[in-house]
Every structure is written in structure tokens, then in C-alpha cells.
Amino acid sequence: MDLLTTGIRRKREKYTVEIKSSLLWESALGIAAITNKALTSTLDLSEKDQGLIYQSLTKDMKEQLEYVQTHNTWKTLLQILHQKDFEDLASFNKYVKSLSSRELKGIAIPFLGEEAEAFKNELSNGSEKALEELQYLTKDHTFFPTYLEFIHKVPIEKLKAHLIEVMSGWFKAIIEPYKGKLEPILLRDKALKEKMLNNFEPDQFVEWATDGVEYPVEPSVHKVLLIPHYIYRPWNVEADLEGVKVFYYAVANESISGESRLAPNKLLVQRYKALGDETRLKILKIIKENNVTLQALTTELELGKTTVHHHLKILKSARLVSQSSNGYGIVDKAIESLPAELKLYLES
Template identity: 50%
Template sequence: MDVLNHSSRKRETYQVHVTQSVLWECALGIAAITNTPIIKTLEKPADYWEELKESLPVGLLAELDFVSIKNTWKALLQLLHKRDFHDLGEFTSYIQTLPMTELTFICLPFIGSKYQEIRRRASLGEESAMKEMMKLTSDHSFFPNYIEFICQANGKRLKEHLINVMNFWYEAIIEKDSYHLQTILKTDYEMKKKMLDKMPPEELVEWATGGVSYLPEPSVHNVLLIPQYIYRPWNIEADIEGTKVFYYPISNESITPNDQYTPNNFLVLKHKALGDEVRLRIVKLLYEHDRTLQDITEKLNIGKSTIHHHLKILRAAKLVEIIDAKYSLKRIALDMLSKELELYLNQ
């Protein structure tokens, strides 16, 4: 049935906020080194992580073993979202003074506004609420075990662990390079902040994250962008009440802030991807509407393996994605090209 839309209301979207701190880098570093399945996919090579582990003090290694078993890096990130901490001392003091029930509530994952009462009851020690949270998150890779641990943890030991692992990692890894880290994180933060009023929210999120399309969803009124270096090239998504969080990989030009000629990696990838006649033909086909691989091969009369190769390049450049078994053009990414080029030329 056709619908005539005479509504004057605009489609609701979210507000984008940007923040940065070396403390996020500290917590994410702890998460990275204890995430064995993903560590080989990080930008820093496997040799870097092996050599790093060999150089770490025994006390830190013991705490990292605990992180790898219990996934307490999640608790660190949850706690860091509670306020803007100026330094590690302020953060550790905050943990020390938190009542145990409040600490438990903060560390438990946010799983939706309608489940906040269950989360609160679980933090107060109600076993049925804990089990309900575990059931609600049963399809998540580690949430059920993490929830059970947080609800049953010895408060004093948990506080000691969180404080120790942050302090030990900061002293061993962050402190010696803190000036450089603070410089590049702040550079990227300033770049993204400058674009808050120049790009629509969805466009800004896709540009900052290097291609993540995040559409507005009910009860999410804010998106928080936090630059990180240690987890490049990955974006890490998280949810807190009313907010979607993206810990996004800082751009190439932020890593070399004194070199004004370093272009953003995705800007280069996009232009390379479009610098080919076949790929431009594919883009035009997808501009018309989404298509299957078979549709594209028939339209262009080119072998399926060749078309698949070109589509891989377009996907790597975040210009094309797969939706419901069809290839779809990421129009926002295409529309942003001129703005990204202008930003690079004027930086």
C-alpha cells in the first residue's frame, strides 16, 4: 500500500560526542594483550606482543592471567565511563572509595534500559537476577561467565586487581611513552571534534570509524567516539545507558602530526578503489540498487572470480558492504569523499 508522507518531523538521529584519555589506551592495551584469538589481527605484529610479554614484570603477568580468565578489562572500561578522570591516581582513588554494590552495578554490562532493574538486583546479590542476566546474554561469547564472576567476586580482591593491573600496565607500558600517546590521541580528538558541526552525525561516525554505518536506534540518543591506537585497525563497540560507544582506531595523520602530507589510510584506499574502470562500473550498478554477485557478472559480462576480486577491494575501502546476501553501495562513504579530501588538503 502506498503512503503519502505529509509529516513535518525529521527522522530522529543521535548526538555525537568525542573524548580522549590515555587511560582508555591503558585499559584497551590490557584488553588487547589478553585477547589471544584476535591478537594476530592487530596492526602491531605478533613478534611485538611476544617480546612485550617477555619484558613484563611477574606481578603484572599474574594480573593479566586473571584478566584473560575473567575478562576484567570490561570492568575497567565500564568504570572509566563514570566520569572524566584527569589521571590514574584519580581513577584508582575512585575505585577504592566505591561501595561494593555500586562497583558491582557499574562493572555489570548494560544490556538494555528495560533490564536495568534486573542489573540492579543482581548487583545487590540476588541470585535469580544474576541468572536472568546470564540467560539474557547467553549468546554472547563471555558475558554469562563474566556476570557470574562480578556478582560473586570478593570485593576487596576485585578492587585490588583492577587497581593493580591498571597501575602495573601504566608503569610498564604507558608511562615511558605517555607524551607521544597523549599527543597523537589529542591530535585525533581535535580533528574529529572540529568536524562535529561540519558533518551530520551518521556521516561523522562512518568517517571517524573508517566505515562503520551506525543508524539511529531506539533509546540510543548519543554516540561517544574515543580514539585508540593499541587496537588498530579494529573498532570496538560498547553500550552504556543511552549511548553507543566506539573506541575507534586513530588515523594515520594523527600518528605523524608533524607531517602534514600524510593522508588518511581510508582516503587512499577509497581513491585507489575508484581508480579502475571495472570498479567504477560496479559502483554505478550498485548506485542504482543493491545487486547479487550473479547480477553484477551478468551485467558486466566479466568472470565471477574477477568481479569478486574487485568487490573485495571496494569492501576493503569501506565503499561497499553486503546486506541480505546482496552487495550494497555505502552512499555516505561515497558522499564523504570530497569532504575528506578537502580536510586533508587543508590540514
């Protein structure tokens, strides 16, 4: 599964995993998805459906989305949603209205690492020097430098009005009419992941839940928060909070279809199909101890390069094999997790 990064990379350590879901998260992520013009063509959401979304929006709402696109205020919406578990849209709007300028700017500025916390606090109090320091720290990020400047300069009442209008407008036009479809999808996926949570080590679970994101550990991170989404599929979106790594992850196909409990996980089927072949099992055995090149595999198996490459492609697709500059290697975690995945399917 593809990954979008919206935070700063940090070093590794141990963590626990928590899963949350709500239509408010889906609303904010929908706003993020539809205003990311570089990615809209890659979304699972068809061009026709995207067109229908725009047709359902008012002129004022389209202007609000243009403002989001210019200033990346979808990030502010997500930052606010991390402050508490809001019951509904009304409680979200009430909370935004209650915030002081210092509070809202402090929330809007993302966690940028321990070394940046002092500057973050100064920036929320209006410090130009802190803005310069944080822009320097984030100079390689795609939008943080301009986002920080926007948060620093924007009149707070204007920002509040925008956040409330864009969230309310999107929720009422896109979320509420499809609540009967969207809410069950999110809840099914959350339930599916929670059933599996205790069957894996945290890093194995995160990789399974996000369909391929490898996230072992980072210093100062004690929790990984997983939040399912529908509209931003097939992308996973990554972000940082203090002490927490967040993955807004794409819901599984079976959560969307709502098929009976007899329907197996797509990746589970893919993996067992990949294993159901003598040549592919031989490949796994060969590369179990050491990475091996394509040429070495063709020589040992006495098969053509095209044939071996075909089998490797199937194994890679099932995430049982990885490729690096050193050749092909086995993904031990994927092999180790298979019994737990099968057990979950048979007992669910």
C-alpha cells in the same frame, strides 16, 4: 575495520557524537587486548612487541593479567572509566578505593537494556535471583553470564586491590615509558575526528571514524561516544551504557605516523584511486539504482568475470560498493561524504 561486540544490540533512533581520549583508556584497552588470547595474533602489534611487553612485566603483574583473562575484569576497568573524567592514575585509584561494595558492583555490571535495570540493582545488593535472571538475559553473550557471577561473588576488597594493581602495573610498565609516543597519537586522532565532526550526519561520521562500522540509530540511544585507541588495532570494540553507544576505535594510520599536514587520509586516497578508472565508474553507474550480480555486470560490460571481480574488489576495499545476497550495490553514504572529506583535507 573489524568490530568486537561487548554489549547488547538494541533498535534504532537519533544521536549526537562525542569524542574522548586519555592514556587511562589506552591502559585499560591494552589490558583487554593483551589478555584476549584468541585475538592477540590478529593485533597490529607485532609478536616481537608483544614479547617485549611481557618481558617488561613483573611476576605479580603477569598474575594480575591472568586474573583479568579468567574473569574479564578489563570490563570493570572500562566501566569505572565511564563514571568520570579522571585526571590521572592517582585519581582513578582514589576513586576505586572510595567505592562501597554496592557502588562498585553497580558500576561493574554493564547496561543490559531497560528491562534488566531492576535486576541489575538487585544484583548489586546481592540477589541470587537477579543473577539468574541476568544470566538468562545474556545467555548468548560470550562472557557476560560468567562475568556477572564473578561480580556477584567476588569479595569487594579483593576486587578493588586487583583493579588498582593491574591498572597501576600496566600504566607504569607500558604507558608511562611510551607516553611521549602514545599521547600525541591519541590527541592527533581526536583532533582529526573533531575537525570532521560537523561535515557529516552522525551515522556517516561514525562509519568514517571507525573505518566502516555502520551504526544508524537505536531507540533510547541519544549519544555515541568515540574513544581512540592504539594497542587494540585493527579492532574496534563496541559497548553499551545507558543512553549511550560506545566505540573504542582504532586510530588512523596518519595519526600514528605524525606526518605533515600534507599527508592525506588513507581511505580518501583509496577512494579517489578507485574512482580514477573508466570501468569502475561504469560499474558504479550500473549499480546506482539496483543491486546487480557479478554475472549481470560481466554481460553488460562485455568483460571477463575475473576482470570485473578485480574492479569490484577495489571498489569494495574503498567501501564504495557493498555485497549482499542480492548482488552488488553502491554505498551512497560513502559517495556523498567524499566532497566533505576532500574539503577537510584541503583546508586542514
